[in-house]
Amino acid sequence: MTNRIFTPTNILLPEGISMEKWSVVACDQFSSEQDYWERVKDEVGQSPSTLNMIIPEAYLDEIDEETEKERICAVMDDYLSQGIFREIGNSFIFIKRTQSDGHVRHGIVGAIDLEEYDFSRTDAAIRASEGTVLDRLPPRIRVRRAASLELPHIMTFIDDPENIVLGPLAKKADSLPLLYDFTLMEGGGNIRGMRVTGDDADNVMESLGELHLQNDMLMAVGDGNHSLAAAKVYWDEIKTSLDNEARVSHPARWALVETNNVYDDAITFEAIHRIVFDADPADFASAIQKAMPSGDDYELVWIYGERSGTFKTGASCIGDMLSTMQEFLDDYTKKNDCRIDYIHGEESVRKLAQSERSIGLILPAMEKSEFFSTVTSRGVFPKKSFSVGEARDKRYYLECRKINGR
Numbered sequence: 001m002t003n004r005i006f007t008p009t010n011i012l013l014p015e016g017i018s019m020e021k022w023s024v025v026a027c028d029q030f031s032s033e034q035d036y037w038e039r040v041k042d043e044v045g046q047s048p049s050t051l052n053m054i055i056p057e058a059y060l061d062e063i064d065e066e067t068e069k070e071r072i073c074a075v076m077d078d079y080l081s082q083g084i085f086r087e088i089g090n091s092f093i094f095i096k097r098t099q100s101d102g103h104v105r106h107g108i109v110g111a112i113d114l115e116e117y118d119f120s121r122t123d124a125a126i127r128a129s130e131g132t133v134l135d136r137l138p139p140r141i142r143v144r145r146a147a148s149l150e151l152p153h154i155m156t157f158i159d160d161p162e163n164i165v166l167g168p169l170a171k172k173a174d175s176l177p178l179l180y181d182f183t184l185m186e187g188g189g190n191i192r193g194m195r196v197t198g199d200d201a202d203n204v205m206e207s208l209g210e211l212h213l214q215n216d217m218l219m220a221v222g223d224g225n226h227s228l229a230a231a232k233v234y235w236d237e238i239k240t241s242l243d244n245e246a247r248v249s250h251p252a253r254w255a256l257v258e259t260n261n262v263y264d265d266a267i268t269f270e271a272i273h274r275i276v277f278d279a280d281p282a283d284f285a286s287a288i289q290k291a292m293p294s295g296d297d298y299e300l301v302w303i304y305g306e307r308s309g310t311f312k313t314g315a316s317c318i319g320d321m322l323s324t325m326q327e328f329l330d331d332y333t334k335k336n337d338c339r340i341d342y343i344h345g346e347e348s349v350r351k352l353a354q355s356e357r358s359i360g361l362i363l364p365a366m367e368k369s370e371f372f373s374t375v376t377s378r379g380v381f382p383k384k385s386f387s388v389g390e391a392r393d394k395r396y397y398l399e400c401r402k403i404n405g406r
Contacts, residue, residue, distance in 0.1 A: 003208035005125055005218055006259060008092050008201050009111035012085040012149070012400040014048060019182040021047040023191070023396045024054070026153035026223070030391060031057040032275065032341050032352055036186065043185055048084055050151055050397035069143050076149045085400065092196035092204060094169045094176060095258060097266075098189045099393040105266035106166050108196065108204065109399055111254035112156065112219070119221075119229045122379055125212065126156065126219040129375050131383045132229050140230035141237075150231070150403045153395040154224030154257040155388060158211060159372045165207040166261050169196065176200070180398075187392045193399075219259065220375050222388045223395060231255045256401045260388075262368055269371065270387045271363035273349045274329060277339040281359040284332065285309060288361070291328040297321070301362040303353045318366050319374050319381050325363075326382045342384040344391035 014022050021044050030036040037056045044051050052075045055068050079085065095107040117126035144150070158165060169176070176194035183190050196204065212218045221228055235252050242250060260267060276284060281304035288302070295314015298321045302309050315321035333340050343349050346362055353360035366386050374381065388394070 003205045003212060003218070004113065005116045005212070006110050006112050006208055006257075007205065007254075008090045008197065009254060009256065009401060011088045011091060011093060011109065011256070012402070013088060013179060013398075014079075014084050015086045017048050017084060019180055019398075020185055021045070022049050023182075023184060023398045024049060024051045025184075025186065025188060025392070025396050026394045027054045027056050028153075029344060029394055030348075032343065033348065034058045040186065048079060048082075053079075053149070053151055054397065065139055065142075069139075069146060072143060073146045073148065076147055080148060088179065088195060090197065090201075092201055093179060093399065094166075094173060094194045094196050096170075096173060096192040096194075097393075098191075099266060099389065100187050100189050101390075101393070103266035105260065105264055105389075105393075106170050107155070107258040107260045108166060108169070109193075109256065109258050110204075111401070112257050114232050114235045114253055114255055116218075117228065117232055117255075119225065119232065123216065125217065126221070127217055127375060128225050128229070128380050129157075129220045129222060129371070130225055130381045130385050132225060132380075133383055136226050137230050137233060140227060141234050144230055144234045144403070148402060148404050149400045150256055151397045151400045152224060152227060152256045152258075153397060154228050154255065155222045155395055156219040156257050156259045157222045157262040157371065158208070158219055158259060159215060159217075159263075160211060160261045161263050163261055163263065164210065165204060166264075168203060168207075169200065172200075184396050188396055189393065191396065191398070215372075217372070217376060220372060222260070222262075224257075228255055228257070251401070251403050254401075256399060258395060262371055266389075267368065268389055269366040269368055270344065270389055271365045272384045272387045273343045273346065273363055274361040275341050275343050275349055275352045275358060276329070276333060276361070277341070277355070277358050279333075279336060279338045279357055279359055281305075281307075281357065283336075284338075284359050287332060288325075288328060292321075292324060298364050300325075300364070302359055303350060303362065304359040305354060317374060317378065318364070318370060319378050319385070322363075322385045323382045326384075344387050344394075348391070
């Protein structure tokens with residue numbers, strides 16, 4: 001059985017420019033650390049960069065959405081008209097990402113069929129793994145309506161314990177045509193991309209077809225769920241106006257993603273920690289310990305200033321624990337007029353928890369063996385349940401694809 005859910009596509013890569021300045025980390029990283037993004041701005045300078053086609057979430061409270069949408073779309077059109085891209089036709093890109101910890105992660109970039117993805121259903125071939133916050137979608141949808149390009153930080157996972165999809169490519173990676181090889185800025189490690197076409201591409205799709213025969217769910221979204229959900233909503237919006245032929249060929253039906261084997265040794269599920277601002281830290285620490293069920297299944301840590309504490313809680317699985325905790329946080333922050341942010345990395349939590357009237361909550365990480373079984377049996381995790389690796393090891397924007405059909 002040949003898979004048609006994840007396929008080769010026409011991918012755009014820049015040429016003749018600094019790849020180090022072109023590629024920046026996903027916009028939802030370092031969301032409370034504008035100093036990180038200021039350094040990125042200084043590093044990029046006037047060079048062409050994906051930085052100019054995104055809105056780092058660290059600045060969301062300071063920008064006008066409509067103005068930024070127009071700016072982003074103008075930059076995309078300008079880059080296309082300048083001819084800075086070369087098109088890698090009908091291809092996958094096999095990725096070797098050397099992370100900040102030295103481990104090498106393998107992935108493959110291609111296009112998923114949005115007809116096979118749904119963030120609200122539990123029977124789709126491609127499913128969300130975390131709850132989708134619907135009010136986060138409209139700004140993303142409005143950008144996608146007007147944008148000529150997509151440049152994703154989306155990562156999906158396959159459940160491939162025998163490594164039949166990416167394993168053969170890893171063994172022959174050095175013989176594949178090299179597309180790029182460079183060091184990512186701000187300690188992001190190194191990334192190497194190789195073109196996959198012909199028989200190698202056919203083998204990837206065949207192997208994915210074998211996996212799909214074994215499991216109703218072929219892929220689960222690991223990162224970038226809201227970006228993918230926005231692409232889905234936009235496709236559902238426009239397809240009703242297309243004839244049958246256009247529905248098959250329109251580029252907006254597809255979304256560019258990187259797919260990884262969840263059993264890759266380099267992949268770890270890192271907790272997404274919480275920081276609560278404008279709170280009474282002592283009251284918060286006391287309230288959360290009273291709210292969580294008794295037991296010793298999972299351990300949480302609160303920290304503010306030089307003070308910290310550890311407490312344990314009970315739950316049947318980590319998804320249930322996270323759900324209970326998130327319900328408490330949503331209720332507490334609303335009643336006490338606090339603000340909550342979701343933080344990647346313990347070091348950042350500890351730094352932010354030094355601020356007056358701030359308290360950090362450090363969460364346990366999820367075992368990767370729990371991932372597919374939980375999504376299949378329980379459904380989605382609560383929002384912001386986990387992150388794939390540390391912040392600097394997240395996907396950097398790099399590849400682009402035309403999506404407007406013009």
